[in-house]
Amino acid sequence: MRIRFTKMHGLGNDFMVIDAISQQPQLDGAAIRKLADRQFGIGFDQLLLVECPTKPDVDFRYRIYNADGSEVENCGNGARCFAKFVRDRRLTGKSSIAVQTANGIMTLNVQADGRISADMGAPILAPQEVPIQQTEQACVYTLELDNQTIEFGAASMGNPHAVLVVDNVETAPVESLGPKLETHPMFPNRVNVGFMQVLARNEISLRVFERGVGETLACGTGACAAAVVGQLQGLLDSQVTVHLPGGDLTIQWPGPGQSLIMTGPAVTVYQGQIRL
Ligand SMILES: N[C@@H](CCC[C@H](N)C(=O)O)C(=O)O
Numbered sequence: 657m658r659i660r661f662t663k664m665h666g667l668g669n670d671f672m673v674i675d676a677i678s679q680q681p682q683l684d685g686a687a688i689r690k691l692a693d694r695q696f697g698i699g700f701d702q703l704l705l706v707e708c709p710t711k712p713d714v715d716f717r718y719r720i721y722n723a724d725g726s727e728v729e730n731c732g733n734g735a736r737c738f739a740k741f742v743r744d745r746r747l748t749g750k751s752s753i754a755v756q757t758a759n760g761i762m763t764l765n766v767q768a769d770g771r772i773s774a775d776m777g778a779p780i781l782a783p784q785e786v787p788i789q790q791t792e793q794a795c796v797y798t799l800e801l802d803n804q805t806i807e808f809g810a811a812s813m814g815n816p817h818a819v820l821v822v823d824n825v826e827t828a829p830v831e832s833l834g835p836k837l838e839t840h841p842m843f844p845n846r847v848n849v850g851f852m853q854v855l856a857r858n859e860i861s862l863r864v865f866e867r868g869v870g871e872t873l874a875c876g877t878g879a880c881a882a883a884v885v886g887q888l889q890g891l892l893d894s895q896v897t898v899h900l901p902g903g904d905l906t907i908q909w910p911g912p913g914q915s916l917i918m919t920g921p922a923v924t925v926y927q928g929q930i931r932l
Pocket residue numbers: 669701702722728729730731732733734815816848866867868869872874875876877878
């Protein structure tokens with residue numbers, strides 16, 4: 657069957673977005689991996705499916721799949737692209753959109769300048785719920801890897817994140833440590849691994865090795881998790897500019913129990929059709 661899709665990105669974190677309201681794509685893990693392939697397919701970090709909601713008082717449901725075919729709970733950059741997609745495709749005229757994800761209901765607000773703010777909900781900090789193999793909640797956890805003790809903070813934005821504070825993101829061991837931490841027994845559902853350099857109390861640089869993908873040019877939930885971990889460790893204020901390899905996000909977090917607001921751009925690259 658032939659499927660219409662839109663290629664989009666949020667700061668270089670790229671997506672294949674499919675309207676699964678007017679089309680019914682049959683995509684299993686193998687088909688998603690084939691489409692995600694950057695040589696033999698379309699190439700993307702995540703696939704986003706826009707569907708009708710299954711709950712009342714919600715505009716849409718959107719589902720997220722990593723390039724390795726695994727379905728995931730949340731995607732910050734994807735959420736902004738989803739909002740631009742449903743407006744550009746005239747699936748809604750609303751500038752405040754409520755969307756159902758595997759993580760609950762998220763509200764997205766399209767601003768006059770075209771940037772999109774997402775209410776990302778409150779971070780989950782209880783270790784069993786992130787999840788990490790620890791019994792007591794702490795701002796800094798440790799694990800042993802290759803005879804080295806690694807310190808990290810942890811938070812779930814619906815999806816699990818570990819955040820390491822580093823002196824310099826340029827030289828941080830993202831490629832070597834990222835895959836080892838992603839699959840470390842400390843993280844029963846695997847983990848997204850952020851490497852954060854604190855530049856000032858309101859400014860960080862961040863690289864993220866994403867679960868199910870590898871290093872991406874930006875990770876919205878990773879930026880939220882870094883802001884949370886940095887604030888809990890006393891390093892950051894409540895509003896932070898996050899410099900990612902693909903560009904900047906603004907994160908606001910008043911503190912524990914409160915929602916994070918993430919603001920940034922969403923870009924359409926092209927529209928296409930592919931035979932599945
Ligand atoms: N790029 C995303 C996160 C996508 C999901 C992640 N790889 C996971 O497995 O949890 C973002 O912008 O948040």
